[in-house]
Amino acid sequence: DTGVSQDPRHKITKRGQNVTFRCDPISEHNRLYWYRQTLGQGPEFLTYFQNEAQLEKSRLLSDRFSAERPKGSFSTLEIQRTEQGDSAMYLCASSLTVMDEQFFGPGTRLTVL
């Protein structure tokens, strides 16, 4: 257990539905990252926050994806109008500062039917 928690651990949804995931980072960590991982691939960067500010979004991230970190603590990742191609493991990671190691949560596995 790294101290990063994610909820839910598993989510099954039907195509077209909206889903929201939550990540609670290690409490003193300023940086929070979201990655997506599909089978046989390494994690793919989605977005990251420095405190409550969203500093970078992957250009691969469609407008259906949005992330927030309203008080600089927990973060949510929402996917609107889910598609089957969104099925993946969604990983959250946090780090104390830039260039520090990133600690990963257990992930949320999304299955879109």
Add this chain to the structure above:
Amino acid sequence: QKEVEQNSGPLSVPEGAIASLNCTYSDRGSQSFFWYRQYSGKSPELIMFIYSNGDKEDGRFTAQLNKASQYVSLLIRDSQPSDSATYLCAPETSGSRLTFGEGTQLTVNP
């Protein structure tokens, strides 16, 4: 060209042998390099990180970095069956995000 390329697997070594995992990266601006281990169905966990050219040793693990060649490697000495996992190379790129390779699957046979 992929941003991060790792030696294709799967890699199989006998118990007690040295496992060698290689990685090349394209972003010359990368300053920090991380090796993560990922067991099937689990999230990545950090094994080693290296910032400077040369070798860095931590127990049975040695990371090697050559920025001029844009090459980083991980050696696992005295490999154990519990080392069987996928190893992910991850240079830190712009904005401090990690760019992962596809991973090399290692199997250590008893």
